[in-house]
Amino acid sequence: MKPLLVGDIRKLLQGELICGSENWKVRNAIYYKRHDLTESHTLMFVSRSDTVNWQEINLKGPAFVISDKPTAELKNALPNTTVIKVASLVQSYWKFIKYYRGLFTIPVVTITGTCGKTTTKDMIKHILSKDRHIQASISSKNEPRRSLPYLMGIDDKTDAAVFEHGLGNSGNITHQxxxxxxxxxxxxxxxxxxxxxxxxxxxxxxxxSEIVDGIKKDGKLIINADDENTKKVPLHSFKGKIIYFGVGMRSDFRASTIKFAKHGMDFRLHFNKRTYKAFIPGYGEHQVYNALAALAAVNEMGMDLQEAITRLATYENMTRHLEFSNGVGGSTIIDDTWTNNPTSIEAALKVLDSIGKGKNVVLVLGDINRLGTFEKKYHGEIGSMVAKRNIHTLITIGSKAEEIARQAIQDGSKATIHICKEVKGLKELLDPILDNDAILLIKGPMSSRSMIEFANSLKMGD
Incomplete structure (x- = not known):
């Protein structure tokens, strides 16, 4: 965080000084009870309804409390704590955020999507980090409550920032x-x-679609030109520049001649009447789409495109994202336990269509969560996808995933199908079929620690 003088913040928020000194600088900002208090020199927004541990705050002093609590309660602060009272905490919170973000004129990229957010974010960070200071969200930790600490990670040394949007409910992206x-x-x-x-x-x-109205005036929107649902996003209100990526001729950043190569994908990139040879580590056409989005973003930030392509080739694919390993019995294990939704399962199956040719393909599929009343429908659609393919063995884990197996059977799948409630006993079931001719994809929800651990148990290392 860029250090800010306490007195300047009080003036900005038109707060009343209750106690403490204004002549020091804060170096961190949190919303009390939403974020952990771990550092000294921290500004914290304290809600009227919060129960305050003044001793804990004082031990991390100097500390700065901004609150709309009654004055009598705020006077309970200990000597190492500065307190100001404001008329409205919510208004003060947003006023401070607007002020702090306004201190920086750097490019700020935010990413949404069902799949590829974290990978695209990390690609952008990887490309830029060689010669720039980049602030980015950590892994896929993208919940709205993390947004304030991520913003506070921007300081005078930051050249650009890239964050992904979490979405649990409508309004989340607008908030972020x-x-x-x-x-x-x-x-x-x-x-x-x-x-x-x-x-x-x-x-x-x-x-x-909330991201469309969330971009600053004269900003840029980079979108997938080939995705059917993305085509339903209303763009009439957007006044900035729209950049399309994909494989169709409509795309500004267009990929062609996409081929599986050693440890990744070769493709040709077409942009601005020029053609570039490109490579991205990680298997699947979806990985090429992620790369196109990342390249479009860094190009808009003024990065030389050829240099960006060169740097992209050294990107290290994320763990548990279609991660290939040598497995027990000489098999190949594909660990894709990072997340589980119909879009990512379809992408993984398309990779298997190419990588699994001539192999005995084994699928271990867990529950897809957060589908609401549509659980049966979309699990069933996965079962139909499986039935169309040459699958040796299908194993489902969990009560929701049973529908995958049932639909695959109904659609005439030739696979040997097992319906399991849990991971326990699965290794004994797989041992006889995991050999040099076997390739196993394991895909389950991020919340399933047992599936993650099971995937690890099948890996033999290099």
Missing amino acids: CMIYQPTIGIITNIGVHHLDGCKNLEGYIKAK
Whole structure:
């Protein structure tokens, strides 16, 4: 965080000094009870309803409390704590965020989409980090409550920032855009997810579309030209620049001649009447789409495109994202336990269509969560996808995933199918079929620690 003088913040918020000194600087900002208090020199927004541990705050002093609590209660602060009283904590909170974000004129990229957010974000960070200071969200930790600490990670050394949007309910992306005020927005794709919070697919698309109005005036929007649901995003209100990526001729950043190569994908990139040879580590056409979005973003930030392509080739693919390993019995294990939704399962199956040729393909599929009243429908659709393919063995884990197996059987799948309630006993079931001719994909929800651990148990290392 850029250090700010306490007195200047009090003047900004038109607060009343209750106690303490104004002549020192804060170096961190949190919302009390939402974020952990771990550092000294911290500004904290304290709600009227919060129960305050003044001793804990004082031990981390000097500390700075901003609150709309009654004056009598605020006078309980200990000597190492500065307290100001404001008329409205909510208004003060947003006024401070607007002020702090306004201190920086750097590019800020935010990313939404059903799949590829974290990968695209990390690609952008990887490309830029060689010669720039980049602030980015950590892994896929993208919940709205994390947005304030991420914003506070921007300081005078920061050249650019890139964050992904979490979406559990409608309004989440609007909230995060108010904090980040992105100059560049990206929609990777829109599949099916979080229907419990958004009610149905139309509500989910609408929630994803919030990024359009969240981008700063004269900003850029980078979107997937080939994705059917993304085409439903209303763009009439957007006054900035729209950049399309994909494989169709409509795309500004277009990929062609996509081929599986050693440890990744070769493709040709067409942009601005020029053609570039490109490579991205990680298997699957979806990985090429992620790369196109990342390249479009860094190009808009003034990065030389050829240099960006060169740097992209050294990107290290994320763990548990279609991660290939040598497995027990000489088999190949594909660990894709990072997340689980219909879009990511379809992408993984398409990779198997190419990588699994001539192999005995084994699928271990867990529950897909957060589908609301559409659980049966979308698990069934996965079962139909499986039935169309040459699958040796299908194993489902969990009560929801049973529908995958039932639909695959109904659609005439030739696979040997096992329906399991849990991971226990699965290794004994797989041992006889995991050999040099076997390739196993394991895909389950991020919340399933047992499936993650089971995937690890099948790996033999290099």
